[in-house]
Amino acid sequence: MKTSDTLLLLFIAVLVGFSIWAIVPLEGDRFGRQGLTLGLDLKGGAYLVYEADLSKKDPSQTVDQVMTSVLNKIERRANAFGVKEPIIQRQGENRILVQLPGEKNVDEAKKLIGQVALLEFKETTTDISGQPQTDDKGGYIWTIATGVGSDGQTKELTGKYLKPNSRVELKSNTNEPEVAFEWNDEGAILFEQITKRNINKPLGIFLDGQLISYPTVRAVIKSAGIIEGMDMKEAQNLAIQLNSGSLDVPLTVILEQTVDATLGADSIKKSVVAGAIGIILVILFMILYYRMAGVVAALALIIYGIILTAIFKLVPVTLTMAGIAAGVVSIGMAVDANILIFERMKEELRAGRTMGAAVDAGFNRAWLAIRDSNVTTFIACIVLFWFGDTFGAFMVKGFALTLFIGVALSMFTAITVSRLLLSLTARAVKNTWLYGVKA
């Protein structure tokens, strides 16, 4: 054996050994990675893009300040809601990408995260006698409650003066849920003035302009209070929202993709079956058509699969349905390299060369074609990756990335694994019929 071959064999053995160690068992911890990273379409969850209405922002703040603040609040809300590993990113100027992997209760999560949740307190307008005024339908006429703050300025009382420790409690006598909150120092100053002048009058509590309850003030209150009139879920969500703070600007969902976890599990099963069938068909075809060389290709394909899986796990590459499709296409490309080499080799054998010479010549000539033929695929992948990044189509990006990795790896295995295996078998098995050429 040539020294270069021995070194190559050693290198491949180490690489394959390392890859097998990395992926067996698949769920095993290797460099902090456990199992394959699955995309939303495979494990279920939601992919949301919100657009912020920046025309509603406080003019004293810059766009970046507003967006950073909104992002932080969304993150706090998602975590408090119990989403595992939410991904929250700013996209472009005024968009926010929110990924909630594995989340089952998407509707609720979506509402919780995207709602402004501005808590306001309003008092009734009073007539000359000091009684609350009502409109034609008997409803109170509300006006925003203000007080004089510690710095002598008149301030509106809103949720921004709350301590971040609101919580859900159950009313002792009725077991109905309520949200208990505490004011910070400034809030306490304002609340004291407001409750003082509204004794025995209703105080309206509004969330995003909607009246949720209007308890009658019984005494002067400074530091704390409760909000009632909600069911358990609403109360829990309100507590989370109050603790994260209200969003600085309103958000609307402009793109949504939600996948049920059972569909994801189904898709995984199906693509594993389809992938296995595909690989078996390819191996059968290669062995039937190229005989000995086909066996080499099959072996090279298996090694390719092992290394590819190891890369997917260790990088990690997020697998999606489109990514799996790309993986399957890349199997074709990986085999393509072998086919190019074999076809060249057969020609050399027909031209009367010896096995060894045919392998070398076949490989050298095919290499240019392999290299050139993959350039266009790389171009397509790079453009698609950039294209997929300009908005939320994760299918596109997943396909491009996986195909790129697959094709790059297939070129690598062609110049190492296939070449080595071929020259080793060529030395051991000299019967040209076994390589698809009549002796």
Added chain:
Amino acid sequence: MIDIVGNRKWFFLISICLLVPGIISMLAFGFKLGIDFSSGTVMTLRFSQQVEQGVLRQQMAQLGYDDATIQKTSEGDFLVRTRDINSDEKVALIDGLEKGLNTDVTIRDLETVSPVVASEVARNAAIAVLVASIFMILYIAFAFRHMPSPFKWGFSAVIALLHDVLIVMGIFSILGWLIGYQVDSMFIVAMLTIVGFAINNTCVVYDRIRENVRKGISRDFAVTVNSSILETIARCVNTSLVVILTGLALFLFGGVTIQQFIMALLVGVLVGIYDSIFVAGPLLVLWDRGLKTESKAA
């Protein structure tokens, strides 16, 4: 020896037969656009009770979605497409279906794209196709720089590619009004992948022609091209066959989510095989002959 080049008229005729219906369909009906290009909501609904498609359509109409398109998937679920609806509308719709049809409804997946995003996606897709085309043409120019006349070869390759792309687009336009196949961003992805594949095949064939011209295997360019095609035929067919085998497995067993995407790939690869064997090479000969006749005439 099989004479592909000599019978090129027949193969061009087959191409025309493949092209014309698709082009007519594209002009007359256009495409059925996916929601990522035209905005809207698509849901895959699973019902706990058996529901007839007609009954579902009626119920949808009663709930105010009379323009909804409804398709039954091979797995017995329903694919429902409406204008873009928000969370509250969705809850109301599912509620209405559950009550009206007396069954439980599970939303297996849902995708909503607002008109703002849709117009951006369409624009970005157009830009991506343009950028990819420019780079691929540059690549072709680069790959053929050693050819006797790079322009002629490059131009023939591009015509062959356009031939592929038009056929696949035509087929998808026809499938659009036949069985509701959509053109969406994944279709664009499939097209770019196909073009990559087809360029590979064409490059391999042209590369061999160049090699054989240098070797001087025949004085007649047509004969040289013909034997070059025959020499590379196994490679072109086998490579594509491998992709078709794996693609077919995915199409049949991989679930409905990516079926249309795989279909686009499969059709594209098949057309690509045809193109690289029967169109790309003969096109060169046609061009060559055409120029010669012209120079004789002049």
